[in-house]
Amino acid sequence: MKIAVCIKRVPDSETRVKIASNGKSLDEPGVKFVLNPYDEFAVEEALQRKETAGAGEVAVVCLGPAAAQETIRTALAMGADRGVLLQTDVVPADGYVTAQALAAELKGGGWDLILFGKMAIDDYNQQVGPMVAELLGLPCVTAVAHLEIDGSKGVAEREIEGGIEVVEFPLPAVITADKGLNEPRYPALKGIMAAKKKPLEVKPVQLGAGAIEVVALTPPPERKEGKIVGEGPGAVPELVRLLREEAKVL
Amino acid sequence: MSAILAVCEQRDGTLRKISHEVVTGARRIAETVEAVVCAAGPVQGADQLGRFGADKVVTLTNAAFAKYNPEGCAHAIAERVKAGGYAAVVFAASATGKDLAPRVAAKLGVGLAADCTDIAADGGTIVATRPVYAGKALLKVKVATKPAVLSLRPNVFTPVERPKAGVAETVAVNVPVGRVVVREIKAAEAGALDVAEAQIVVSGGRGLKEPANFKVLEDLARAFGGQAAVGASRAVVDAGWRAHADQVGQTGKTVSPTLYVAVGISGAIQHLAGMRTSKVIVAINKDKDAPIFKIADYGVVGDLFEVVPRLTEEIKKLHG
Numbered sequence: 200m201k202i203a204v205c206i207k208r209v210p211d212s213e214t215r216v217k218i219a220s221n222g223k224s225l226d227e228p229g230v231k232f233v234l235n236p237y238d239e240f241a242v243e244e245a246l247q248r249k250e251t252a253g254a255g256e257v258a259v260v261c262l263g264p265a266a267a268q269e270t271i272r273t274a275l276a277m278g279a280d281r282g283v284l285l286q287t288d289v290v291p292a293d294g295y296v297t298a299q300a301l302a303a304e305l306k307g308g309g310w311d312l313i314l315f316g317k318m319a320i321d322d323y324n325q326q327v328g329p330m331v332a333e334l335l336g337l338p339c340v341t342a343v344a345h346l347e348i349d350g351s352k353g354v355a356e357r358e359i360e361g362g363i364e365v366v367e368f369p370l371p372a373v374i375t376a377d378k379g380l381n382e383p384r385y386p387a388l389k390g391i392m393a394a395k396k397k398p399l400e401v402k403p404v405q406l407g408a409g410a411i412e413v414v415a416l417t418p419p420p421e422r423k424e425g426k427i428v429g430e431g432p433g434a435v436p437e438l439v440r441l442l443r444e445e446a447k448v449l
Numbered sequence: 450m451s452a453i454l455a456v457c458e459q460r461d462g463t464l465r466k467i468s469h470e471v472v473t474g475a476r477r478i479a480e481t482v483e484a485v486v487c488a489a490g491p492v493q494g495a496d497q498l499g500r501f502g503a504d505k506v507v508t509l510t511n512a513a514f515a516k517y518n519p520e521g522c523a524h525a526i527a528e529r530v531k532a533g534g535y536a537a538v539v540f541a542a543s544a545t546g547k548d549l550a551p552r553v554a555a556k557l558g559v560g561l562a563a564d565c566t567d568i569a570a571d572g573g574t575i576v577a578t579r580p581v582y583a584g585k586a587l588l589k590v591k592v593a594t595k596p597a598v599l600s601l602r603p604n605v606f607t608p609v610e611r612p613k614a615g616v617a618e619t620v621a622v623n624v625p626v627g628r629v630v631v632r633e634i635k636a637a638e639a640g641a642l643d644v645a646e647a648q649i650v651v652s653g654g655r656g657l658k659e660p661a662n663f664k665v666l667e668d669l670a671r672a673f674g675g676q677a678a679v680g681a682s683r684a685v686v687d688a689g690w691r692a693h694a695d696q697v698g699q700t701g702k703t704v705s706p707t708l709y710v711a712v713g714i715s716g717a718i719q720h721l722a723g724m725r726t727s728k729v730i731v732a733i734n735k736d737k738d739a740p741i742f743k744i745a746d747y748g749v750v751g752d753l754f755e756v757v758p759r760l761t762e763e764i765k766k767l768h769g
Contacts, residue, residue, distance in 0.1 A: 212699055212719050216585040225582070236700060292590055293560035294551070320699060322581050322588070326551035326561045333555035338520070338628040341548045344693070354632075358694050359544035360643040363635040364517065369628055378700045379693045410594040411560045414576065417587050419725065422744050427737070431751040432759035438731065438747055439763045446729045446746065448708045449767060 200255035202245040204279065204314045205301055205331070206238040207290075208263045208270035209321040216418075223413045225321075232266065234273045237316025239383035240376035244346065245314050246278045247381060255311075256280050260304055262297055264288055268399060275394035276386030282399040292322070293409025298330035300404050306335060310371055317342040317375040332373035340366050344379040450570050451536045452481040454596075455503065456526060456553075457495070458545050459486050460517075460634075464494030467541045467646070469501050469608035474601045475539045476502035476611055478570040483507060485529060487522040489515040491619075499615015501608055508619045516631040517545055521624035523552035528622070530557060535596050537575055539568075542600040543645075550600045559594035564602045564703075566726060575599070583699045583722035603645055604705035605726065637694070642678040644695055649673050650706045652680035652697055652724070656713015656734060656753055660690035665757045666712060672764040680704065682714050698723035713753050716741030733757065 210216075210225065211233045217226040234242075242259065249255040259274040261267050262285040271282035285300055305313060313335075315328035332339030344363075345356035351370045356363050358377065386394070428438045443449045455475040457468035464486065475482040484503040486492050489512055498506045509525045511518075530538055530553070538553065540546040542564040554561040562568075566587075567578040575597040581588045592599065637643070644650050651670045653663055663679065670677035681691035683698050697704055699722040709727035714720060716732070716739055724730070725744060732745035733756050742748045749756050 210582065212583055212722075214582070214585075216582045218586065225586075292588075293594075294563075295554065295558070295560035298555065320583060323564055323579065324561070325547055325563050326554065329548065329551040330555040333523075333552055339552070340519075340629055342544070356635075357544070357548075359634070360646050361637045361641065363637075363694075364544075364631050365633045365635065367630045367632050378696075409560055410592070411562060412591045412593065414589040414591050416581070417589070419580065419584060419587055422725070422730075423746065425730070425732075425742065425744070425746045425748060427742065427748045427750060429749060431749075432755045434749045434751070435756060435759040435763055438749055438760070439767070441747055442708070442729070442731070443767075446708075448729045449764075 200248050200252040200311045201309055202248060202255065202257050202312045202314065203305055203308060203310045204241045204245045204257065204259045204274065206242065206259050206261045206270060206274055207235045207319045208232050208261065208267040209235045209319050212320055218416050223416050234270050235316050235319045237318060237376055240378065240380045241314035241316050242274045242277050242279060243381045243383040244376055248312065248348065258283065260301060262287060262300055263290055271399055272394050273386065275397045276390040277384055278390060281397055284399065284401045285404045286401050287404050287406055291406055291409045292413050293411040294324040294326040295330055296406050296409040298327045298334060300406060301327065302331045302334035305331065312371065313373045315375040317377045328373055328375040337371055337373050338368045339373040340368055341375045342377040343374050344377045346374065346380060450479045450573065451534060452483055453479040454530060454533065454535045454538045455482050455484045456538060456540045457484050457486040457498065458541065458543065459488050459492045462488065462490065462493055464492050467543055467603055468498065470603065470606040471539055471541050471601060472498050472501040472503050473608045474568060474606040478568055478575055479536065485509060485526065487514045487525055496615065496617060499613050500610050502611040502613050503615050504613045505616045505618060509622045510619055511622050511624055513624065513627060518627050519548055519552060519629050520627040522549055523556060524624045525622045527553050527556035530596060537597040537599060540600040542602050546600050550598060554598040557598065559598055561598045561600065562590055562592050563600050565599055566602050566605045568599055583718060584725045602703065602705060644678045644680040644697060644704050645702045647676065647678035648706055649677035649708045650680045650704050651677055651710045651712065652682065652714060653685065653712050654682035654714030655684045657685065663691065665754065669757055669761045672761045672768065674768045682720050711741050712757060714741055715739045
């Protein structure tokens with residue numbers, strides 16, 4: 200099986216967000232960057248599929264700054280075979296621009312599967328996977344929490360409101376991974392050592408500006424200072440009164 | 450601003466309520482709103498969209514639309530947009546909308562402003578606000594794509610009645626045979642509300658001590674008379690106590706209910722990411738220093754096994 204996994208370098212979810220002096224982006228110094236958690240499910244799925252097939256290749260493709268080589272090395276340490284960095288200083292706010300660059304790299308690659316995380320936890324754009332599928336003319340299933348593949352046929356399950364959608368699709372296909380798809384492995388020391396020697400190709404890319412422009416990045420509105428209504432069950436009648444009369448939600 | 454296309458949803462031939470939010474959101478940026486829904490036949494409830502400001506309600510019909518048909522719906526909507534000269538196309542950031550909106554945007558050759566919590570028209574340009582970095586920041590973007598493609602976070606755009614004609618039109622459409630086919634929908638437990646859609650969410654964390662104790666939260670949810678769903682923190686989902694479908698947080702669902710009750714949840718940043726846009730937050734926790742109290746509107750410090758049953762009793766009295 201020949202599988203591509205598109206990954207992203209994102210700030211760790213526990214990062215304290217400080218806004219840069221331009222008022223439009225994250226102040227990066229001191230921020231810890233990690234492999235996007237949803238992409239870990241995608242990498243793991245690719246590795247398991249290749250292991251089950253007994254042969255094949257897992258390539259990771261990342262659009263990002265030079266420092267994203269480290270993110271690619273994480274995926275290589277998990278077991279991916281090679282990496283490609285589409286190097287750009289700025290990851291565009293317009294997801295379609297990112298999708299075009301990834302599609303151009305993946306086109307004609309003879310992939311059986313192209314995997315993504317269902318979204319990146321920094322910009323919450325949740326669109327690049329299905330857009331790449333459209334650009335490549337491939338079938339796509341998003342937010343997949345369970346996947347079975349038999350030859351050139353796949354069955355995926357995705358969570359919807361109040362149920363689970365069971366979806367059939369043919370391969371080759373684009374799949375975006377949700378939590379629950381698998382349990383991502385931690386890179387072992389042996390994997391980390393091996394990753395240093397695996398091929399990582401850096402390709403500078405020139406991206407269009409796109410038509411979605413950042414106006415401002417701001418802290419969320421402070422929630423009004425809350426109050427401790429009281430201690431123990433005795434505080435409940437007052438809580439209910441406040442919910443009715445002050446908050447007017449009951 | 451010229452007309453906006455509001456993409457509505459149906460399941461089993463009944464309009465989904467989230468469609469009211471989509472039309473309400475679309476009306477914020479334009480006078481003229483056309484609602485569109487893909488279905489196999491007539492959609493029950495579609496005639497109500499005029500109440501929320503739809504000038505016209507168009508049902509695009511095809512036998513293949515009985516269940517969600519990602520490729521067929523994307524094709525039909527993109528064709529409608531290309532022919533109609535709309536300034537914007539608005540989706541719900543629901544499970545279906547999150548899947549459909551990027552497909553349509555790509556067919557139109559534009560990006561998507563996803564999961565917006567506010568949209569406005571600034572002269573001829575649409576400005577959208579979206580939570581990013583786990584809700585720790587808001588990103589305001591100018592959407593200069595033609596058309597603008599937007600999706601709206603559920604439960605944020607409270608439906609507003611602004612009656613319009615709501616003229617109904619049915620158009621039979623041809624679509625290519627889909628490769629991606631929804632074979633079935635395994636329904637969740639009968640009557641169970643989804644945490645992403647419920648008006649009230651009662652969530653439990655590690656403070657519940659063991660899976661069976663979620664019964665106290667289920668009792669509370671029931672006391673609210675069918676409007677409440679039971680959610681869970683990542684810790685208890687990872688421990689296998691609750692299903693992932695119930696998880697609220699960065700790697701679970703994002704919810705914006707009218708009332709969110711966090712029980713025995715300390716308030717890790719990844720949990721707050723999923724619920725900080727709730728209208729009113731109540732925290733019940735025995736640790737008075739738990740971070741959840743920092744964002745809660747009302748807190749009760751105490752043993753949840755004493756506080757929650759008492760709350761259930763009081764709520765039952767109200768709904769008596």
